Structures are given as structure tokens and as C-alpha cells.
Amino acid sequence: MAGGPVTSLFRIYASRNNACRSRVLLSYQNYHSLRQFNNWVLDTYQSSSSFDVPLRQCSTSLADIIHSRLPLKNPQFSIFNSANARPFSSSVSDEDSNMVELDENKSLDFVENAGFEGVDGNRVGVVDVNESNVCNSVAIEEEQSKDAEGGKKIVGKTDVAFRDPVELYRELCTAEKNDRMKRTDWETLREIFSCFSISGWAANQALGIYIGMSFFHTAVRKFQNFFFKKCSAELAMHVVSLGPSEKAVRFLFPIFVEYCIEEFPEEIKRFRSMIRSADLTKPHTWFPFARAMKRKIIYHCGPTNSGKTYNALQRFMEAKKGIYCSPLRLLAMEVFDKVNALGVYCSLQTGQEKKFVPFSSHIACTVEMVSTDELYDVAVIDEIQMMADSCRGYAWTRALLGLNADEIHLCGDPSVLDIVKKICSETGDELHEQHYERFKPLVVEAKTLLGDFKNVRSGDCVVAFSRREIFEVKMAIEKYSNHRCCVIYGALPPETRRQQANLFNDQDNEYDVLVASDAVGMGLNLNIRRVVFNSLSKYNGDKIVQVPPSQVKQIAGRAGRRGSCYPDGLTTTLQLDDLDYLIDCLKQPFENVKKVGLFPFFEQVELFAGQLPDITFPQLLEKFGENCRLDGSYFLCRHDHIKKVANMLEKVQGLSLEDRFNFCFAPVNFRDPKAMYYLQRFAASYSQKVPVSIAMGMPKGSARNDAELLDLETKHQVLSMYLWLSQHFKKETFPYKERAEEMATDIADLLGQSLIKACWKPESRQGGKPRPQQKEDGHERHKGDGYRRPNSLVKLYKKQSGKKGAVKIMLLAESSDHDVGLRRREGCLLLIVKLFECDAHYFSSLQEKARERVTAGAFPEGSCIGNLAGTCKLN
Ligand SMILES: Nc1ncnc2c1ncn2[C@@H]1O[C@H](COP(=O)(O)OP(=O)(O)OP(=O)(O)O)[C@@H](O)[C@H]1O
Numbered sequence: 001m002a003g004g005p006v007t008s009l010f011r012i013y014a015s016r017n018n019a020c021r022s023r024v025l026l027s028y029q030n031y032h033s034l035r036q037f038n039n040w041v042l043d044t045y046q047s048s049s050s051f052d053v054p055l056r057q058c059s060t061s062l063a064d065i066i067h068s069r070l071p072l073k074n075p076q077f078s079i080f081n082s083a084n085a086r087p088f089s090s091s092v093s094d095e096d097s098n099m100v101e102l103d104e105n106k107s108l109d110f111v112e113n114a115g116f117e118g119v120d121g122n123r124v125g126v127v128d129v130n131e132s133n134v135c136n137s138v139a140i141e142e143e144q145s146k147d148a149e150g151g152k153k154i155v156g157k158t159d160v161a162f163r164d165p166v167e168l169y170r171e172l173c174t175a176e177k178n179d180r181m182k183r184t185d186w187e188t189l190r191e192i193f194s195c196f197s198i199s200g201w202a203a204n205q206a207l208g209i210y211i212g213m214s215f216f217h218t219a220v221r222k223f224q225n226f227f228f229k230k231c232s233a234e235l236a237m238h239v240v241s242l243g244p245s246e247k248a249v250r251f252l253f254p255i256f257v258e259y260c261i262e263e264f265p266e267e268i269k270r271f272r273s274m275i276r277s278a279d280l281t282k283p284h285t286w287f288p289f290a291r292a293m294k295r296k297i298i299y300h301c302g303p304t305n306s307g308k309t310y311n312a313l314q315r316f317m318e319a320k321k322g323i324y325c326s327p328l329r330l331l332a333m334e335v336f337d338k339v340n341a342l343g344v345y346c347s348l349q350t351g352q353e354k355k356f357v358p359f360s361s362h363i364a365c366t367v368e369m370v371s372t373d374e375l376y377d378v379a380v381i382d383e384i385q386m387m388a389d390s391c392r393g394y395a396w397t398r399a400l401l402g403l404n405a406d407e408i409h410l411c412g413d414p415s416v417l418d419i420v421k422k423i424c425s426e427t428g429d430e431l432h433e434q435h436y437e438r439f440k441p442l443v444v445e446a447k448t449l450l451g452d453f454k455n456v457r458s459g460d461c462v463v464a465f466s467r468r469e470i471f472e473v474k475m476a477i478e479k480y481s482n483h484r485c486c487v488i489y490g491a492l493p494p495e496t497r498r499q500q501a502n503l504f505n506d507q508d509n510e511y512d513v514l515v516a517s518d519a520v521g522m523g524l525n526l527n528i529r530r531v532v533f534n535s536l537s538k539y540n541g542d543k544i545v546q547v548p549p550s551q552v553k554q555i556a557g558r559a560g561r562r563g564s565c566y567p568d569g570l571t572t573t574l575q576l577d578d579l580d581y582l583i584d585c586l587k588q589p590f591e592n593v594k595k596v597g598l599f600p601f602f603e604q605v606e607l608f609a610g611q612l613p614d615i616t617f618p619q620l621l622e623k624f625g626e627n628c629r630l631d632g633s634y635f636l637c638r639h640d641h642i643k644k645v646a647n648m649l650e651k652v653q654g655l656s657l658e659d660r661f662n663f664c665f666a667p668v669n670f671r672d673p674k675a676m677y678y679l680q681r682f683a684a685s686y687s688q689k690v691p692v693s694i695a696m697g698m699p700k701g702s703a704r705n706d707a708e709l710l711d712l713e714t715k716h717q718v719l720s721m722y723l724w725l726s727q728h729f730k731k732e733t734f735p736y737k738e739r740a741e742e743m744a745t746d747i748a749d750l751l752g753q754s755l756i757k758a759c760w761k762p763e764s765r766q767g768g769k770p771r772p773q774q775k776e777d778g779h780e781r782h783k784g785d786g787y788r789r790p791n792s793l794v795k796l797y798k799k800q801s802g803k804k805g806a807v808k809i810m811l812l813a814e815s816s817d818h819d820v821g822l823r824r825r826e827g828c829l830l831l832i833v834k835l836f837e838c839d840a841h842y843f844s845s846l847q848e849k850a851r852e853r854v855t856a857g858a859f860p861e862g863s864c865i866g867n868l869a870g871t872c873k874l875n
Pocket residue numbers: 302303304305306307308309310311411523525557561562563
């Protein structure tokens with residue numbers, strides 16, 4: 001309880017100027033200790049009587065106090081920005097944050113000095129301002145120590161500074177009307193209230209009294225009106241003296257709190273109930289059975305290919321009853337096969353399939369499918385660093401917190417070690433660490449492939465980050481060398497990926513090179529001699545970004561596995577200019593993750609929905625995201641994918657909240673309109689309470705072009721989705737499970753056959769949509785989304801080599817704008833152009849551009865423009 005309501009109130013009132021407030025609260029109620037006060041708060045809260053004291057902790061990081069007075073337009077004012085207000089996953093809307101709603105009936109008096117000042121400087125104009133902020137009348141009077149009507153003495157500002165905010169608020173309430181003030185003061189006050197309105201600190205603290213982010217601006221506006229109507233010259237003068245600063249905001253805040261408690265009891269009550277139902281704090285308490293156990297956690301901590309999983313699986317196999325939790329279906333299938341082959345009866349459970357092995361006491365499952373009800377002796381959670389994954393992290397967090405196992409083995413890199421320690425201290429579990437090193441160090445080949453696929457060797461795995469690139473690279477390798485390529489990427493079914501992996505691993509065929517996406521980073525045992533990065537940037541769904549170092553490490557680490565025919569791992573890049581980044585990534589220590597993912601259970605969303613009965617499901621998810629409370633070690637997992645499906649399902653009538661929630665987790669590629677169409681159709685049939693049919697034709701044979709290959713991929717995904725739904729809804733609602741399984745197996749075979757002969761140009765998955773336009777800069781761009789797809793090297797080569805007088809250029813680094821740029825390298829500057837041939841005239845214009853940048857002082861003295869570094873040969 002120590003961190004309970006008292007903390008929250010104390011935080012609100014504990015600013016230097018307002019330290020008296022906490023004392024006042026205590027003395028008012030005649031409580032002599034915080035404990036007594038705490039109990040009083042609890043009682044009041046539980047009885048929900050008129051005074052709704054918040055029972056709420058703020059996970060607030062206070063912004064630095066600004067001591068100086070700052071003009072509103074000053075860029076330093078960004079500290080008031082809503083960006084500071086992110087204790088939860090909500091953001092402060094600064095919509096109408098500067099609006100001032102003046103009194104409806106009364107005009108506001110203030111003393112004008114600008115332009116009215118008398119010769120002696122003491123006599124100034126007094127003007128009335130009505131609600132539209134127009135000056136009505138002018139009078140002349142003395143400024144300084146006396147007010148014209150009340151004759152009140154304006155006291156020193158320190159008097160006000162140390163007064164009890166409750167008293168100040170009471171005075172404001174009882175005041176008839178405001179004292180008049182100077183126009184400049186009035187304007188300063190307005191600026192101060194603008195600061196208040198956009199202050200992340202204040203919005204954050206207001207959550208402590210259940211003033212929600214969305215209501216905060218309205219509350220501040222009303223408070224401002226109240227303040228302007230009622231404030232005394234003394235109070236105004238003090239606030240003005242603080243200026244539009246955080247100091248002023250902090251001074252006003254406790255008065256604002258009093259005002260809100262009195263004026264908005266209903267809003268506070270409503271928001272409090274909403275917040276309570278979106279409470280994701282203390283997630284370890286969600287699993288009482290696991291908490292009742294004395295669990296031993298063993299963290300197998302090390303880089304890839306260091307034997308972590310091997311050792312954990314030894315314990316798994318020795319146990320009487322064990323569970324292995326995998327990040328991928330493929331890996332669950334691998335473990336299922338492996339341990340059964342070793343004589344340990346093990347069943348398989350993934351979202352799509354359940355394979356029950358009679359007498360089995362072990363299970364290999366995907367992490368989302370893990371049961372937190374069953375008891376196990378040993379559990380293994382593989383790739384534990386995925387707890388920090390922005391989308392799926394919650395599944396690992398749930399497994400760690402909720403597994404009922406005496407011994408839990410976590411395998412992963414060290415990035416989440418600290419946070420696991422923290423979680424174990426909260427859960428009371430005993431944590432043991434086992435550290436590992438790679439069996440053999442990973443060696444970087446500095447030579448690279450020099451941009452030439454002729455330098456590809458047997459046992460290479462060329463990594464590309466899009467399906468399109470994968471097929472382009474495969475085509476280029478097969479065209480310009482004697483190697484044949486297998487491919488592995490995320491859209492392929494696990495069975496096909498395995499088939500391709502086996503083809504590559506088998507030494508007795510011509511398929512000795514693998515071209516793969518980042519899907520190769522986890523789960524497959526591959527005989528890779530060298531990992532070659534085709535590029536080190538990828539499209540992240542929004543823009544092209546550099547591949548994060550952790551991912552580069554994970555992928556590069558696949559080279560040279562113990563027991564394979566290439567035990568020494570090598571890695572390099574296609575382009576020389578990518579080499580530095582590769583080395584940087586491999587050198588970087590593992591990042592220390594600060595937060596891990598969480599996502600609400602259906603029951604939590606349902607409870608929340610009870611507070612907001614009249615909104616749609618997507619709106620509900622949005623609101624939950626805005627209002628949920630999280631402890632400092634957790635973040636709410638991204639649910640864009642879920643929201644997209646939820647939006648689509650809005651067209652389907654008659655689904656319950658639970659149905660909608662479940663449908664949203666179905667594995668569907670929301671960028672694939674055909675797959676989305678099928679999901680909607682399945683949901684529509686389901687809502688009409690008719691058995692959901694597959695209604696999908698089987699392809700006649702393997703694919704003859706990329707469009708047909710894409711069609712096979714989509715069909716398999718739809719079947720996979722049907723199978724998933726059949727496992728997550730009542731059996732009779734999706735009765736064609738066996739048929740779907742047969743079809744999926746056949747399509748996976750067809751995909752395998754298709755890939756063996758695939759040598760065609762990759763297509764877009766966007767169905768009938770127009771193809772992206774080719775822009776002058778040589779990059780394709782999708783309308784509106786700013787995505788620039790890297791060009792096909794093969795295509796570029798062909799295009800450029802047709803030019804008259806072309807010179808062959810290989811430049812050392814790729815610019816950020818894919819056109820031309822400069823980069824510092826080993827103390828000098830290099831002119832950078834993307835790898836392609838261009839004519840001499842174009843090249844010299846680029847050189848000129850580079851010189852201009854150097855002359856303009858963009859780079860340090862002594863920099864020079866590098867010259868051609870080699871020759872690009874693609875044929
Ligand atoms: N003690 C051992 N005896 C025989 N083979 C081993 C041993 N330890 C590991 N291996 C083999 O070495 C390879 C890598 O081991 P493992 O998969 O456990 O590494 P890892 O650190 O979990 O890597 P990743 O994180 O990439 O999965 C596997 O093929 C595994 O079978």
C-alpha cells in the first residue's frame with residue numbers, strides 16, 4: 001500500500017510551493033499518520049461518497065522545472081509539449097489547447113498600459129474586454145499598490161506563493177468578480193494558461209485525480225475562465241511574476257485540482273471506473289497459481305549458436321512432464337520431430353494444428369498457445385528476448401509470468417536479462433543464470449562480394465529483406481553464376497520452408513545457395529557457410545530503415561553451426577559500403593531492454609467495454625490503448641494489425657464482442673486483400689450461424705509465374721487461417737478442418753515444386769491495384785505512403801548499360817537519398833552513388849554536387865572527394 005493513494009496525492013501536492021497541501025489534507029481530517037490517512041482515503045474511495053479521492057498511482061516522469069520566464073513562442077517551451085505526457089499509451093491532444101472561453105455574461109476588466117501610459121508612467125488606461133475580446137471602454141486610474149474599487153493592498157508575491165492552495169481556491173470561489181489588471185498581465189496570464197493546457201506534466205498529474213487526457217483541455221479551459229473571473233490582483237500578480245513557465249503551472253495545479261474535484265465529480269467518477277477496468281498494472285498478480293509455486297528460472301544467456309536451446313532441451317527431455325514454447329510453428333515442429341525421434345513422446349500444439357501423440361507427457365507448442373492452467377515439471381521458453389517485441393511480446397511475458405512449472409528454462413540473448421531479474425524479484429521466483437559463448441567466433445569477410453553475384457559460393461545464404469528482392473537476387477545469381485538457389489521467406493508455409501531448408505542442406509544436389517529473408521534468423525537448422533547481406537536496410541511498413549543491430553546479429557549468427565559441414569561461420573555484405581554497418585552491428589553489445597510487452601485478456605477488454613457501451617470495437621481498442629495503466633516495466637503491444645481486422649469486421653453484423661476479439665487474432669496478412677476478403681467471408685458465415693465453408697478452388701498445378709506463386713501463397717494463408725479459426729471457435733462452426741489440412745498440405749507441396757523451377761520476375765501482391773510509378777530518381781514509389789522500393793539491380797544494370805558512352809562505376813557507399821551523397825570513411829569523404837552504371841556526364845555532375853557540399857562546409861576541412869573504387873560487373 002505504500003505506493004498507493006498517498007503517494008499519488010503526495011506527488012500532486014508535493015511541489016515546493018505547495019508542500020503545505022499534503023499537511024493540510026492530513027490535518028483537516030485529523031489524521032496523524034500517513035497510514036491513517038491512507039485508510040481514510042480507502043474508506044472514502046470504497047464508499048464512493050461525495051468526495052472522490054483518487055486511488056491511483058501516477059507513473060509520471062516529471063519534466064524539469066524551468067526557473068526562468070520564457071516567452072510562449074520560445075522553442076524551449078517544447079518541454080510543455082504533450083510528448084512529456086506519456087505514462088500510459090495515450091497522448092495529449094493539443095486540439096484547441098490555446099482556446100480561451102471567456103465569461104458568457106460578464107466582461108473582463110483589466111488595466112491597459114500599452115499605448116495608454118501617461119507621461120509619468122503611472123497613469124494607465126483601463127479597458128473592459130467582452131467575450132469576443134474587444135475593448136469597450138477606457139478609464140484612467142492609478143496602477144501600483146491600490147486597486148480602484150477594493151483598495152486592497154497588493155502584497156509581495158511570496159505571500160501568495162506560500163499560501164495554502166485550498167484557501168486560495170476558496171477565496172476564488174467566494175470572490176464576486178476579478179480585480180482589474182493590466183492588459184500585459186492579462187496576456188501573460190493567457191500565455192500561462194496556454195502552457196498549462198499543453199503541459200505534459202500537468203496532464204500527467206491530472207490523471208492522478210482521474211481527469212483523463214481527453215477531458216484535460218476542457219477542464220483547463222473551464223478553470224481558466226473561472227480563474228479570470230475571480231482572481232484577485234494579488235494572486236494574478238504572483239502568477240504573472242512566475243511567467244509562462246512550469247513554475248506557474250505547478251503553482252496553479254493544486255488550485256486546479258480543488259476546482260476539478262468540486263466541478264467535475266461525474267467526469268472523475270466515470271474516468272476512474274474506466275481506468276480501473278483498463279488496469280494492466282501488476283501483471284504478475286494475474287496468475288495466482290504460478291505465484292503460489294516456488295519456481296526456479298534458469299536463464300540460458302548467450303548469442304546465437306552457443307548451445308542454449310540444446311542444453312535447455314536436455315532438461316526438457318529428462319523431465320516427467322515438459323513443455324517447450326517456440327516463437328515459430330516451424331521450430332515447434334522441429335522440436336516435436338526431434339524429441340519424438342529420440343524416444344520422448346511429445347505432442348504438438350500450434351495455432352493451426354494439434355498433433356496428439358498417445359501416452360505423451362511432453363508438448364511442443366507455439367508460445368501463444370501455452371497453457372497457464374496445466375502443471376509441468378520443466379518448461380522451456382525459447383527466444384525470450386522476444387518479450388520486447390512490439391507486436392508479439394505479450395505472449396512471452398504471459399508465458400514467463402503464468403507458466404505453472406517447477407523449472408523454467410529461458411533461452412535468449414542478454415537483452416532482457418535485467419528485466420527478467422526484475423520480474424523474478426516481483427514474482428518471488430529463484431533466478432539462475434547460465435552464460436554461453438559461441439562455439440566458434442563469427443568471422444567477417446572484409447572483401448565482401450564487391451557487388452558481384454559471381455562471387456557467391458556454395459553454402460552461402462544471401463539475405464534480402466523483401467520477397468521481391470529475394471526473387472531478384474535468386475534470378476541474378478542463377479543468371480550470372482552456376483549456382484542454384486533455394487528460397488525461404490515469411491509468407492511460405494513452414495512445410496515449404498523446411499523442404500527448401502532440406503534441399504539446401506543436402507549436399508548431393510545443385511541447390512547449394514540459399515536466398516532468404518529475416519525468416520532465416522530463427523528456428524531452422526541450416527548448413528550455412530557464410531551469411532551475405534544483400535542490403536542492410538528494409539521497409540518497416542512505413543519507410544526504409546536500417547536493419548536493427550540485434551536482428552543483424554541474429555541473422556549473421558546462423559552461419560557455421562556446430563555439427564554442420566561448415567562449423568566456422570563467416571559473414572559479409574554484397575556491397576563494400578555496407579560492410580562498416582555490418583561490423584558496427586556485430587560489435588555492438590546487446591541492448592538492455594527496459595520494457596516488455598503486455599496485452600489485455602478478453603476479460604479485461606470486456607470489463608472495459610462495460611464502461612463504454614456505445615462505441616464500436618475498433619473505438620474500444622483505441623480507447624483501451626489510450627487509457628490503460630501500465631507499470632514502468634511494460635508497454636502495451638502494438639495492435640495496428642488487430643485494429644485493421646477489427647475495422648474490416650465492422651461490416652459484419654451479429655458478432656459478439658468475444659467473437660470480434662477472437663477473429664482479430666486470426667493470422668491474416670492484412671496487406672493481402674484476398675486474404676482479408678476470406679476472413680470477412682468466414683466471419684460473415686459464422687455470424688449467420690451457418691457452418692463456415694472454405695469455398696476455395698484448388699490450383700491445378702505448380703506455379704508458372706509469380707502471379708500464380710503469389711496465389712498459392714495466399715491460398716495457403718487462407719487455409720492456415722481457417723485451421724486457426726477451427727481451433728479457436730467451436731468445432732461445429734468450422735467443420736471442414738480435415739479438408740483444409742489436406743488442401744494446405746497439397747498447396748505446400750505445389751509451392752515447393754514451384755520454387756524449384758522459379759525463375760521469374762517478382763510481382764506485387766497488390767492484386768488489381770496499379771503498379772507503383774517509376775520516378776525520375778530511379779525508385780518506385782507508392783502513392784501517398786512515401787515508400788521507396790530499392791530498384792532491381794538487374795533491371796538497373798540493363799537499363800544503364802544500353803547508354804552510349806557509359807562508364808562503369810562502383811562507388812563505395814550508398815547515400816541516404818539513394819541518389820548521391822557524401823559519407824565520411826576512414827578520415828576522408830567519398831562521393832556516393834548507388835551501385836549502377838551511369839554516363840560520364842552524370843557522374844561528373846554528381847562530383848560537382850559533392851564538391852559544392854564540401855565547399856559549403858558540410859564536412860570538416862581536409863575532406864576530399866573520393867574517386868572510383870572499382871568496377872561493377874553484373875555480367
Ligand atoms: N553439447 C552439444 N552437443 C552436440 N551438439 C550441440 C551441443 N550443443 C549444441 N549443439 C548443436 O549446436 C547447434 C546450435 O545449438 P543451439 O541451437 O542450442 O544454439 P542456440 O544458442 O540456442 O542458438 P540459437 O539462438 O540460434 O537457436 C545445434 O545444432 C545443436 O544441436
